[in-house]
Amino acid sequence: MSMILTIADLKDLARRRVPKMFFDYADSGGWTESTYRANEEDFQKIKFRQRVLVDMSNRSLESTMIGEKVAMPVALAPTGMTGMQHPDGEMLAAQAAEEFGVPFTLSTMSICSIEDVASVTKKPFWFQLYVLRDKDFVLDLIDRAKAAKCSALVLTLDLQILGQRHKDIRNGLSAPPRFTPKHIWQMATRPGWCIGMAGTKRRTFRNIVGHAKGVGDLTSLSSWTTEQFDPHLSWKDVAWIKERWGGKLILKGILDKEDALMAAKTGADAIIVSNHGGRQLDGASSSIAVLEEIADAVGDTIEVHMDGGIRSGQDVLKALCLGAKGTYIGRPFLYGLGALGKDGVTKALEIIRKEMDITLALCGKRLVTDMGKDQLRR
Numbered sequence: 370m371s372m373i374l375t376i377a378d379l380k381d382l383a384r385r386r387v388p389k390m391f392f393d394y395a396d397s398g399g400w401t402e403s404t405y406r407a408n409e410e411d412f413q414k415i416k417f418r419q420r421v422l423v424d425m426s427n428r429s430l431e432s433t434m435i436g437e438k439v440a441m442p443v444a445l446a447p448t449g450m451t452g453m454q455h456p457d458g459e460m461l462a463a464q465a466a467e468e469f470g471v472p473f474t475l476s477t478m479s480i481c482s483i484e485d486v487a488s489v490t491k492k493p494f495w496f497q498l499y500v501l502r503d504k505d506f507v508l509d510l511i512d513r514a515k516a517a518k519c520s521a522l523v524l525t526l527d528l529q530i531l532g533q534r535h536k537d538i539r540n541g542l543s544a545p546p547r548f549t550p551k552h553i554w555q556m557a558t559r560p561g562w563c564i565g566m567a568g569t570k571r572r573t574f575r576n577i578v579g580h581a582k583g584v585g586d587l588t589s590l591s592s593w594t595t596e597q598f599d600p601h602l603s604w605k606d607v608a609w610i611k612e613r614w615g616g617k618l619i620l621k622g623i624l625d626k627e628d629a630l631m632a633a634k635t636g637a638d639a640i641i642v643s644n645h646g647g648r649q650l651d652g653a654s655s656s657i658a659v660l661e662e663i664a665d666a667v668g669d670t671i672e673v674h675m676d677g678g679i680r681s682g683q684d685v686l687k688a689l690c691l692g693a694k695g696t697y698i699g700r701p702f703l704y705g706l707g708a709l710g711k712d713g714v715t716k717a718l719e720i721i722r723k724e725m726d727i728t729l730a731l732c733g734k735r736l737v738t739d740m741g742k743d744q745l746r747r
């Protein structure tokens with residue numbers, strides 16, 4: 370563990386420990402992956418102003434996201450099939466986030482269910498909702514998140530249809546994995562993962578199986594998910610979801626200022642400037658490239674969060690400077706989980722925290738909440 374110094378180190382280790390089809394599922398974007406690459410590359414173009422001889426003592430990374438106190442403004446993003454990176458992955462990541470003091474967001478398409486995660490955490494986590502055609506199932510999911518005392522609903526807007534990721538098709542991705550010679554080989558070369566998976570009963574989409582009508586077994590699940598994403602979703606749907614939920618609502622997947630202005634009118638608590646980690650519309654802008662324009666457009670009418678391409682604490686600070694009140698990491702925590710389980714998620718958060726702290730000091734600031742456009746060289 371001592372020589373793991375960067376998120377890239379965790380990624381290298383995860384590649385060696387997670388079967389190829391699941392590692393590739395995390396490390397992939399839509400079509401040519403140009404937006405996936407741009408998310409990371411565009412951060413490199415942004416430069417800080419270095420300041421000297423200012424008092425750097427008593428620094429703090431504490432902030433708030435939608436009114437909740439956070440140890441640093443970095444939440445774990447909702448990611449599907451996290452329990453395939455590591456056995457019981459969502460439960461372990463939620464525990465790591467809780468102990469660290471940052472929010473954990475559980476995906477609708479998770480392996481561990483809402484109830485599984487609630488059973489191993491003490492503080493409320495956030496739940497991400499996909500609006501599916503089966504509205505009874507959606508209403509039930511909202512009610513289950515309420516019953517589990519989730520403190521925010523993250524409604525994902527950018528996946529009404531699924532973008533194409535070539536790696537997943539070539540790999541024949543599924544959960545649980547199929548037992549073809551190729552898949553058996555991929556798993557046999559990752560014995561630690563296999564032993565862990567043999568020791569858990571959580572190997573399929575547990576928010577769905579046994580809850581959605583007609584989905585009692587794995588054969589029907591695969592046809593159900595491909596048919597279920599709802600292409601009819603519109604701004605009007607946000608209203609009934611908001612009403613049924615009745616708590617804090619975050620709208621995820623905004624990349625255009627017109628949409629951001631529409632989102633602000635819904636009365637939601639926050640938007641997430643996001644392109645789904647470059648997994649949906651390949652050829653769209655990176656999140657960081659559009660963040661400032663969107664934050665300026667909505668002003669203080671709605672809280673602005675962002676995700677996509679954050680690989681260091683420096684990237685988090687750049688996003689805060691350009692108008693984000695909070696950020697999310699997807700792949701960085703998945704790599705940590707695949708590499709070292711719960712300890713790896715903690716490690717990813719520690720790496721980011723240390724990078725934020727040192728950068729904050731060298732920019733001449735003591736409070737993360739003081740970072741603004743002035744700290745960037747433009």
Ligand SMILES: Cc1cc2nc3c(=O)[nH]c(=O)nc-3n(C[C@H](O)[C@H](O)[C@H](O)COP(=O)(O)O)c2cc1C
Pocket residue numbers: 394395396408446447448449450476477478497525621643644645646647648676677678679697698699700701
């Ligand atoms: C493997 C994987 C699965 C994802 N699944 C979901 C999901 O189920 N729901 C969702 O809203 N976003 C999902 N996302 C998008 C993330 O929430 C987030 O927007 C993205 O990962 C941020 O980019 P980053 O990975 O570069 O940090 C997924 C991302 C990845 C990498």
